[in-house]
Amino acid sequence: MKIMIRALPFVIGSVLSAGLASAASAFEALPKQPPIPKDNPMSAAKVELGKQLYFDPRLSVNGTVSCNSCHDVSGSGTDNRPVSIGVGGKAGGRNAPTVWNAAFLTAQFWDGRAATLEDQAKGPILNPIEMAMPNEKAVIERLSSIPSYKEQFAKVFGGPSALSYDNIAKAIAAYERTLITPNSAFDRFVKGDKKALSPAAQRGMKTVQDVGCTACHNGVNFAGPALPMGEGFYQKFPMMTNNEYVAKYKLEEDEGRFEVTKNEADKHMFRVPTWRNVALTAPYFHNGAVKTLDEAVRVMGKTQLNKDLSAEQVSDIVAFLNSLTGEFPKQTMPRLPATPNSSVVGE
């Protein structure tokens, strides 16, 4: 209930707004900095360490899969596959969410089972069909055998147990908090550049409010209202099941958050995903079953709002969603720490 109440002012605001100028003011530009947790302050050395870890396939049991393998920061922050492929060619159960702007989300994973980026980072490393390290101890032992990691963890975190599983996650999360894409056409528009959006995108911006998309897709990340960190913003998907899409795209096979909580009320509940850079993250939905953005828009209209969107509405909404593609910061490549004379990866 708390969530719905918090979301209401925004929805009311957008429903009441008539013209585009006032509608735009109901939207928010992406801040340049995401929230930084007090127990994991940022530093250049920590971000650099986190970047190395993020790109290092030695965090997987056979040295073939890194965080970046499925959340590719050279691209959309996803792998643009229906579901990801882990070590040994095993397919995961869900579509990889983008890492770009994930720092603005108040819960992670499709089912919100991780409260923070730190919690999220700990999951795939040990997941048997993702990176498949046997346990935390094995991860720490492997990284401890890489001299520069030992030094960097000592420098960044200090203390005798600087290279801990918690600190691995903290370093990765710190790097991920730099993965922000500000200054999209939408952001420039909201800040006053009225030429930043095409007429189609401007129509789409109005349509997503008029038909009800922004009841859920609101806030700086279009992933829901600003909640306290750890409190996810969930929605049932599919909401309406009396349509062709549910069977066609197997939308009911995954029980969503219920699979974590076993709470009946969580059946088919999913964290509302971001719209930022959504034009780049095909295929769509938790199972990656829908290949194009226009089809995803049609499906959402029908399954969530019980509306058959017209071709023009779909086209306008897609134009608006494309305006949410931000500027990707230039990055240097990390240099992965060496283990001279030997390899720490087995068969």
Place this chain on the structure above:
Amino acid sequence: MKIMIRALPFVIGSVLSAGLASAASAFEALPKQPPIPKDNPMSAAKVELGKQLYFDPRLSVNGTVSCNSCHDVSGSGTDNRPVSIGVGGKAGGRNAPTVWNAAFLTAQFWDGRAATLEDQAKGPILNPIEMAMPNEKAVIERLSSIPSYKEQFAKVFGGPSALSYDNIAKAIAAYERTLITPNSAFDRFVKGDKKALSPAAQRGMKTVQDVGCTACHNGVNFAGPALPMGEGFYQKFPMMTNNEYVAKYKLEEDEGRFEVTKNEADKHMFRVPTWRNVALTAPYFHNGAVKTLDEAVRVMGKTQLNKDLSAEQVSDIVAFLNSLTGEFPKQTMPRLPATPNSSVVGE
């Protein structure tokens, strides 16, 4: 025979040299630029395009494997695995050679079956256990569906068939020719900085000449003498088979260049691999069966020179080989061209 004759002056030079100063003069520092083929001149736009292609997993059938997956330029230019893992978790037959300084080699692959970096780049994309694209046409079609690639190929290569399989390989090769690691401790030593090498490394430098390693491991890349591009420098491995290592590390299972040429004389012939950055590229040999550099040195002493190297000799040689780790240039991350609203990768 031509090869042996060309190698001889170097060997004689190093054998004749008594003191370290003259021994060093028999060695060559790594040039900053590798040979550039006349039909593939370098340009910034081509290198940038090649970098994008090199990092793009969409060059593999299911979008999971890029050139960089097995030849990781964030690290040693290899995957530090015994053999590489391709799409679907399939294991390749041989250890991935490093891409760093590969531009100085006059033949590519362990068996030298590609004459140039361009020829090499064409192989793994279509290899069913590597990137597994069905054919050249499918690769061209996929890249043609990515707008920025189409534009970049047109700009870089021009003409109606700018986006061709040949030009894909040319762009990748152009990028790879920037992957040079100059200014190792060895290079600084050769150029006159006599403090650049530790006493152990200096002893090792003499030992590799005295025991005969440099009969093959010579030239700027320690991979053989300067031959015309396309002419590989091969050696039989293992040369001596009456030792424990051959069975232990299954050194005779792979018939090397014979598997390509079916020429009896090519049985167990392999291209002599580079020593540059060899401290970083464990595990070792064509099958990646040897886990550490010191063991690799012992194996080579016995199988190639029929010598039981002493612990001190091995330790000195390893110190020298570590001095061949160069400076890795800082690189920016590529930005992979987008396909807004859809993905070009299937299941």
